[in-house]
Amino acid sequence: MTLTSFGPANRIKRSAETHPLTWRLRDDGEAVWLDEYQAKNGYAAARKAFADMAQDDIVQTVKDSGLKGRGGAGFPTGVKWGLMPKDESINIRYLLCNADEMEPNTWKDRMLMEQLPHLLIEGMLISARALKTYRGYIFLRGEYTTAAKHLNRAVEEAKAAGLLGKNILGSGFDFELFVHTGAGRYICGEETALINSLEGRRANPRSKPPFPAAVGVWGKPTCVNNVETLCNVPAIIADGVDWYKSLAREGSEDMGTKLMGFSGKVKNPGLWELPFGVTGRELFEDYAGGMRDGYKLKCWQPGGAGTGFLLPEHLDAQMYAGGIAKVGTRMGTGLAMAVDDSVNMVSLLRNMEEFFARESCGFCTPCRDGLPWSVKLLRAIENGEGQAGDIETLLGLVGFLGPGKTFCAHAPGAVEPLGSAIKYFRPEFEAGIAPTRAVVPPLAKPIVAGA
Known part of the structure; x- marks a missing residue:
């Protein structure tokens, strides 16, 4: 797995101004632990949210930013947060991180959890503060053993630093966070199936309404967000709505940046943080390097196995939900797959x-x-x-x-x-339909014995 710089041929380096998700990544691919994360302005957004912002102001800021879910559905995050009950008497609420990344051809959340575990924790901490949730769970795909190890270590580091647990940052706010590894079912990517599985039930989706914001984990109000979605929250709080919106390309209706990638027989398969609105051609040619020698692009999927195939002439579509919809399919997870001309x-x-x-x-x-x-x-x-x-x-x-x-x-x-x-x-x-077999017509009259 690789993650290259923002610009083609590594001409532009990652920075906090252009790469809110990935600028803290180490060149050697090792995890960024607490001391290094804080040296790179980590948890500054959480301190701002706790010290200077009312809980409803955090929700409104995220809503105004235009942040949408990064798991594939693209539902507005601030709108989802706004569905949580306002009744202060409801003192048990939950925040769930959907980290059950089982969409074929998709591995973006894995990179964030393995290399920037504290970014996810900070995003969940700010979100918990906004939503008044006292407990959170990271529902993790069971096969992601390295991510589980790194997340558990980061949780312990945050606890020791007073960033999780009781009376966080002297605010009187309590938030516990747990890593829960799933048993390995794709359907757990659906938020209510995830909730059933977390409760120890069969991972079937639930009927909606009621929605999880009203009746979620163990019958309590619950908000479920994707890993990449939550990792966007600290930068939005730290640097503001206008800056976040300015990251997207002109013409894009989706705001901010997105982890995008290309797999298949391309020269440089990988994962990159790019502004919404780049074209599929830029992603394919400038970042993935086009097809390997001897192969020709036959078709491609823009965002995981559950999205429709597109042809090479569709590469000029802009990579955002509405841009991909114009050519007949969905943005999905934003990690594309190239199908070469040797594939049936x-x-x-x-x-x-x-x-x-x-x-x-x-x-x-x-x-x-x-x-x-x-x-x-x-x-x-x-x-x-x-x-x-x-x-x-x-x-x-x-x-x-x-x-x-x-x-x-x-x-x-x-x-x-x-x-x-x-x-x-x-x-x-x-070509796979067998030739029609000759059918013997029935006799005109039945043969009668002795006739």
Whole structure:
């Protein structure tokens, strides 16, 4: 995993003015622990929030900044915070960090937790102050063992420094923070499935409403935010709304910067902090270096396996939610994947749908039965045993499992790449349909014994 500088060819160095998420990173890739983090202005934003800002002012500042969720859904963070109850008599509230990063082709949160664990803790501390939550949990993907180790060490460092626990910074505010490792289910990326899992229940999504802000963990008001989302909070508090908004490129409706990346057979696969509004072409050519010698770009996904495929001519789209929507799909997590010209799309989709079918919680029928059905059809087509009508059936499944047709967004995300692959590469699917077998017509009259 690499994280290079803001500008092409390393001409522009990371700085606090342009890289709120990554300017503190060490060149050797080692974690930034408490002493170094504080030497790099760490926890200054938390001290400002505790000393100089009312709790509602913190919420309003985040709302005014235009910060949106960085986990893929893109819901406005300040609006979500505003849903938490105002009733001061409710003294048990929770803040959950969604660190169950299981989206294929996505690894941005892992980098933040492994190398800048205190940035996440500071973001959660400020958020807890704003939301009046007394306890927080980092729900971490179980396979992220290094992140778990680093986060637990950072939590202990923060406790010893009086930045977590009782009477933080002499404010009278208490906040405990725990790292909870999950058992490894993709569905836990959905916030209510995450809550069920944290409670020790099966990881099924919950019916909404009520929303977690009203009835969340153990029935109490709860706010769930993504790792990268929470890591944006300290810079917003420290440097203000106008500065944060100025980071995005002209034309972008999303504010600030975003961790973006490219995987696949590109020359320089990696992860970079870039302003919203850069084009896919800049990301692909200037940062990822284009395709490796001998390979040609066939198509690409802009933000994880649950986003639709785009063609090379779509690279000029701006990388923000509305910009990617203009070319027919979603921004997702912002970590793109290049598909080279040696890849058969049927095989790729069969592999993807196998993952999504396996990770379905099984709660609702369209997802539970529809995704395995798509795998069965794709496997037959892949083996040259598809039947006439199979492609139409797959497209029917894309519609039946689309937005609003299932209990949560798992199935719509699973079939979005399938629909786009058939749209752009239908001949590859048609090539797997077996020739129609000759059918022997029935006899005109039944043969009667003895006739």
